[in-house]
Amino acid sequence: MARRPRDKSGSVRIIDVATAAGVAPMTVSRVLNAPDRVAAATAARVHEAIERLGYVPNLMAGGLSSRRSRMVAAVVPGIGGHFFGVAVQRFTEFLGEAGYQVLLALTGPAGVNEDAVLRSVLGRRPDGVLLTGSDHSPVARRLLRDAAVPVVEMWDTSETPMDTLVSIDHAGLGAAVADFFFASGHSRFAAAGSRFPRATIRRQGFARRVLERGGTLLVDHTLNGSNSITAGRDVLREMAPLLGDRTAFFSCHDSVAFGAVMEARVLGIGVPHRLAICGFGDTEVSRFSDAPFTSVSVDGKAMGESAAEALLDRMNGGPPRHIPLPFEIIPRAST
Amino acid sequence: MARRPRDKSGSVRIIDVATAAGVAPMTVSRVLNAPDRVAAATAARVHEAIERLGYVPNLMAGGLSSRRSRMVAAVVPGIGGHFFGVAVQRFTEFLGEAGYQVLLALTGPAGVNEDAVLRSVLGRRPDGVLLTGSDHSPVARRLLRDAAVPVVEMWDTSETPMDTLVSIDHAGLGAAVADFFFASGHSRFAAAGSRFPRATIRRQGFARRVLERGGTLLVDHTLNGSNSITAGRDVLREMAPLLGDRTAFFSCHDSVAFGAVMEARVLGIGVPHRLAICGFGDTEVSRFSDAPFTSVSVDGKAMGESAAEALLDRMNGGPPRHIPLPFEIIPRAST
DNA sequence: TTGTAGGCGTTATCAG
DNA sequence: CTGATAACGCCTACAA
Numbered sequence: 001m002a003r004r005p006r007d008k009s010g011s012v013r014i015i016d017v018a019t020a021a022g023v024a025p026m027t028v029s030r031v032l033n034a035p036d037r038v039a040a041a042t043a044a045r046v047h048e049a050i051e052r053l054g055y056v057p058n059l060m061a062g063g064l065s066s067r068r069s070r071m072v073a074a075v076v077p078g079i080g081g082h083f084f085g086v087a088v089q090r091f092t093e094f095l096g097e098a099g100y101q102v103l104l105a106l107t108g109p110a111g112v113n114e115d116a117v118l119r120s121v122l123g124r125r126p127d128g129v130l131l132t133g134s135d136h137s138p139v140a141r142r143l144l145r146d147a148a149v150p151v152v153e154m155w156d157t158s159e160t161p162m163d164t165l166v167s168i169d170h171a172g173l174g175a176a177v178a179d180f181f182f183a184s185g186h187s188r189f190a191a192a193g194s195r196f197p198r199a200t201i202r203r204q205g206f207a208r209r210v211l212e213r214g215g216t217l218l219v220d221h222t223l224n225g226s227n228s229i230t231a232g233r234d235v236l237r238e239m240a241p242l243l244g245d246r247t248a249f250f251s252c253h254d255s256v257a258f259g260a261v262m263e264a265r266v267l268g269i270g271v272p273h274r275l276a277i278c279g280f281g282d283t284e285v286s287r288f289s290d291a292p293f294t295s296v297s298v299d300g301k302a303m304g305e306s307a308a309e310a311l312l313d314r315m316n317g318g319p320p321r322h323i324p325l326p327f328e329i330i331p332r333a334s335t
Numbered sequence: 336m337a338r339r340p341r342d343k344s345g346s347v348r349i350i351d352v353a354t355a356a357g358v359a360p361m362t363v364s365r366v367l368n369a370p371d372r373v374a375a376a377t378a379a380r381v382h383e384a385i386e387r388l389g390y391v392p393n394l395m396a397g398g399l400s401s402r403r404s405r406m407v408a409a410v411v412p413g414i415g416g417h418f419f420g421v422a423v424q425r426f427t428e429f430l431g432e433a434g435y436q437v438l439l440a441l442t443g444p445a446g447v448n449e450d451a452v453l454r455s456v457l458g459r460r461p462d463g464v465l466l467t468g469s470d471h472s473p474v475a476r477r478l479l480r481d482a483a484v485p486v487v488e489m490w491d492t493s494e495t496p497m498d499t500l501v502s503i504d505h506a507g508l509g510a511a512v513a514d515f516f517f518a519s520g521h522s523r524f525a526a527a528g529s530r531f532p533r534a535t536i537r538r539q540g541f542a543r544r545v546l547e548r549g550g551t552l553l554v555d556h557t558l559n560g561s562n563s564i565t566a567g568r569d570v571l572r573e574m575a576p577l578l579g580d581r582t583a584f585f586s587c588h589d590s591v592a593f594g595a596v597m598e599a600r601v602l603g604i605g606v607p608h609r610l611a612i613c614g615f616g617d618t619e620v621s622r623f624s625d626a627p628f629t630s631v632s633v634d635g636k637a638m639g640e641s642a643a644e645a646l647l648d649r650m651n652g653g654p655p656r657h658i659p660l661p662f663e664i665i666p667r668a669s670t
Numbered sequence: 671t672t673g674t675a676g677g678c679g680t681t682a683t684c685a686g
Numbered sequence: 687c688t689g690a691t692a693a694c695g696c697c698t699a700c701a702a
Contacts (some may be wrong), residue, residue, distance in 0.1 A: 011481070013679060024689045030682060039687060054481050059458040060399045062678035064694045069395065071459075074439070078424050080636075085420035088411050092441050101455065102440040104409070106427050120436065123394040124406075146389050258623070284619040288593070301415075313355070348695060359673050364697060374671060396695035399678050 020049040032057060032103045063080045063125065070328070072128040073103045073121045074313060082283065084299040087154070090304030093131060099231055100127065107132070109226070110196065115139045117147060128311045134158030135197060136167070142155055150314035154307045156198060164314055166307045166323045170198050173327050174205025174250070175279050177296060180329050181248035181321055182213055186276065190219035192260075193237045193252025194227050202252045203282065218242050223256070232259020240267055248335075249274055254279040254286045254295055261291050261334060275333040286332070293334035298327045347390045357385040367392060367616050398460065407463040407646060408456045409457045412446055417618065419467070420633040422489070424473045425639030426465060433647055434440040435462065440469070444561070445531065450474045457482045469493030470498070471534060485649035491533060499649055501642045501658045503633055505574045508662050509540025509585070512613050512631060515664050516583040517548055521611065523579060524593045525554035527570045527595075528587025529562050537615065539586045553577050558591070567594020575602055582610055583670075589621045596626050596669060613668040621667070628669035635643055 002049065018025040027217060031046040032037050038046075049055070063069040072095055079085040092102040105121045107114045111133060119138050121129070129149055136144075142161060144151055151163040156163060163203030183190065188238040189210045193199035210217050219239050223231050232255065239249075251257035262269050271277060271291065279286050282297035306323050314320065353360040358377060362443060365373045368379040373381075384390070398404040399451075407430055414420040427437040442449045453475050453509075457466070463486055467492040479486055479497060486498040493500060516524065523543045528534035538555065545552050545610045554574050558566050567590065586592035592614030599606050606612060606626065614621050615633030641658050649655065 011483075015679080025679090027688060027692080030681040030688085032686080033681085037687070038683095042687080054477065056454060056457050056478070056482070058679050060395045060404065060460055060683070061694090064393070064395045064399055064696090067681095071438075079414050080417070080421040080424040082415070082417060082420070085417070086415040088439070089415040089441065092439055096452075101459065102428055102439045103406075104423070104437045107648070112394065117431075122391050122494070124436065125393060125395055140390065147391070148346075149547065182691075208443060208567060214671075275367065285623045288620045289623045349697095350695085360695090361674080362672060367671085368697085371681080372671070393695055396678090397697070399680085400697040402678075402697095438689080644690075 005092070010319075011058075012053045014057065015031065015057055016149070017046065017049045017053055017055045020053060020136075022044045032069075032104070033224050036326055060264050067125075069125045069127055069229055070092040070099060071101045071124060071126050071331070072315075073105050073124070073126040073129065075105045075107060076120065076130075076132045077109055079104070079106075083298070086300035087304035088299045091308045092304075094305055094308035095312065100312075107224060111135070115143075117304075118143055121147070128310060128315050130154060130307055131162075131195065132156075132165075134161060136162070136224065150311060152307050152311045152314070154303055156201075159166075161320070161322065164310045164320045164322070166303060166310055166329070168303075168323060168325045170201040170326055171205030171208075173280075173296060173298075174207070175200040175209035176329065177250050178206050178209035178213070178215070178326070180278070180331075181250075181276065184248075184276065186215070186246065186248040188216045188247045190221075190239055190242075190247055190249045191217070191252070192219070192221040192223060192232075192249070192256060193224075195224045199227075199252040199280075207249050214241045216333070218244075218247060221315040227253035229257045229259035229262070232256035232261075233263040235269070236263040236269075240269065243269065243275060245274065249275060251279050253275065254281040256290065257283045257293055257295065257334075258289055261289070261293050265291070272333065272335050278329070282330055286330075291334065292332040294332045295330055296327055297330050298325070341352070347388045347394075348390065349390070351379065352384045352390045355388060356381045375640050394442070402460075403431075404460045404632045405434060406436045406438055406461050407457070407650075408440050408441045408461040409465045410442060410449065410456065410466060411465075411467045412442055414439070414441075415622045419615070420631070421581060421635035422639035422642070425636045426643045427639075429640055429643035432648065435647075446470070450478075455476055460595070463487070463650050466490060466497075467644055468492075468532065469496060469502075471497070477522070478498075485646060487642050487646045487649070489571060489638055496655070496657065499645045501638060501660060502643055502659045503638075503662055505507065505536040506540030506543075508615075508631060509537040509542070510544035511662070511664060512585050513541050513544035513548070514572070515666075516585075516611065517615070519552070519583075519611065519670065521581065523582045525556075525574055525582055525584045526587070526590060527554070527556040527558060527567075527584070529558045529560075531556055531561075531593075534562075534615075536586040537616040538585070552558070553582060553634055562588035562590045564590050564597070565596035567591035567596075568598040569594075571587065571595040571598040571602070576643055578604065578610060580609065584610060584612045586614050587614065589616040589618040592628055592630065592669075593620045593624055596624070596628050600626070607668065607670050613664070617665055621665075626669065627667040629667045630665055631662055632665050633660070638662075660669055 047197040157167040193203045279295040281296040285297040469537040489501040492502040528538045614630040617630040
């Protein structure tokens with residue numbers, strides 16, 4: 001391997017490549033960023049030098065100079081839950097093909113750290129930002145406005161989006177579940193969910209439609225803690241005395257629905273005859289459990305891809321948009 | 336809101352803050368990076384100016400100058416699968432608390448894009464790199480060596496680690512499963528798994544121990560495609576004629592194990608009496624399926640945390656280490 | 671405790 | 687098509 005110039009710093013610089021190829025640094029830069037503007041023979045010499053010296057361009061310097069970082073930030077609650085994991089993965093893949101890297105920024109379950117996370121993220125001068133939900137503090141909004149960076153808010157609907165929106169209509173989803181139950185002849189309903197924003201909206205959409213269509217809402221329960229199988233069991237035990245001959249139950253999360261299904265069996269409540277159950281998420285437990293149950297499916301991969309596409313478009317000067325995402329009720333043995 | 340100086344660029348610079356606070360830029364820098372070396376009164380004035388102007392330090396400029404990016408790269412196959420999703424999440428959280436941001440780099444299922452991904456990632460001059468597995472091309476090794484950056488390889492064991500290793504002993508894991516079966520009195524065995532590196536190693540560890548202890552290995556099957564429920568069904572149908580009174584089957588992935596469990600039921604093969612089954616991953620299907628089955632559990636969160644801790648230590652000048660990660664066989668109804 | 675000078679490695683811009 | 691020059695915004699090193 002050739003000797004590697006490392007004059008003062010520790011790594012090969014553009015000037016080392018330029019010297020080795022007998023050209024000016026600017027020409028090396030062009031070979032990398034605008035090959036069309038360089039003669040083929042020159043480009044070949046430069047490439048040879050790059051290869052031989054193992055030159056890896058310093059993107060901090062390039063970004064500082066060009067004011068383009070070629071990086072976008074993905075600000076999400078977490079990626080351990082399958083849904084956002086898949087979404088961020090697809091988002092990253094899609095933008096990677098367009099030459100952008102992704103800075104991962106985690107805000108925690110309820111987005112509690114969003115402001116702090118956003119501040120440090122913006123220090124990186126991302127060319128675009130992906131946000132989760134549409135509930136952002138005034139501080140966050142000011143930071144983003146001052147940064148003048150394209151923003152995509154995903155997952156949530158909003159009547160006052162900051163920029164571009166890639167959203168699931170959670171209220172409409174709840175209403176669709178109610179309609180689904182009505183179509184099966186139900187008239188008595190129950191709902192439960194966490195106090196997280198989206199779950200609440202789904203539940204409200206469900207409740208509203210139930211009342212609109214003249215149904216009876218026996219139970220509308222807000223969980224104290226977060227979604228869990230145990231919470232589902234507890235809810236069902238509480239509800240049991242109120243259940244009549246036939247009730248339809250919408251649980252705003254599959255874990256809770258699964259707990260309810262399990263507990264119904266323990267209590268001898270027939271599913272779906274006496275109690276019909278619909279969950280949310282179409283997760284593995286809804287499909288592979290002991291007793292598969294109906295659930296609403298939302299496509300994380302599609303969300304990530306739409307978000308990437310929309311952000312790319314914005315970064316290329318396109319206008320803000322609003323992209324609705326579909327959902328689907330997957331009927332199984334519980335309804 | 337105060338008028339925001341934006342002389343030539345579009346955003347507030349350190350000199351704007353300095354001017355507003357009546358100090359030199361260097362003093363503002365110190366307030367942010369070495370508060371101890373600034374008088375309290377001065378710091379207060381500077382903070383006021385920062386707040387008022389909405390100053391967000393440009394980390395590209397800072398990194399270029401200081402030669403520290405305060406960023407680490409996480410190079411993983413993907414984050415859609417629960418395991419790496421959880422690992423990367425914990426990794427990011429842990430390093431976030433230490434002031435590092437995480438650049439997410441995806442190499443695809445078999446790590447096929449690793450070289451290209453690594454090259455662009457290193458352009459960002461990360462202070463540390465997290466890699467998945469220990470099978471890296473000469474190109475990758477050269478890139479990392481030239482970059483002189485601390486590296487942690489996770490997930491896989493290796494006899495020639497580049498630097499620090501946070502690893503599960505997949506071969507030992509396979510052997511432990513064999514021992515587990517022997518302890519239940521088994522003497523006839525079968526194994527199946529994908530051709531992915533780790534799955535193969537687990538299977539080899541299993542097979543070797545079976546033979547060492549004098550067992551019979553009826554089947555040692557390499558799946559053509561990737562892990563799936565369907566593949567598990569197919570494998571079991573193929574194996575069925577070879578099964579005697581009592582056989583113990585190690586499937587190197589839970590999806591495959593689940594398929595086998597389902598197909599055994601269809602074929603009327605009694606589990607666990609005639610066929611004992613152990614999967615890998617301790618995923619939801621192994622716990623919540625129709626027929627829960629024994630599986631080997633590995634802790635993604637622990638892996639992410641150990642990797643973060645080890646990388647942090649390396650970045651602070653600590654020596655390379657080798658951190659083994661535990662696994663656990665979770666017995667269920669299938670054995 | 672604070673300030674000054676200079677450079678980090680690249681690219682925009684304009685000239686040839 | 688190629689090159690010279692001057693930023694980009696911050697921090698290291700040294701000086702006061």
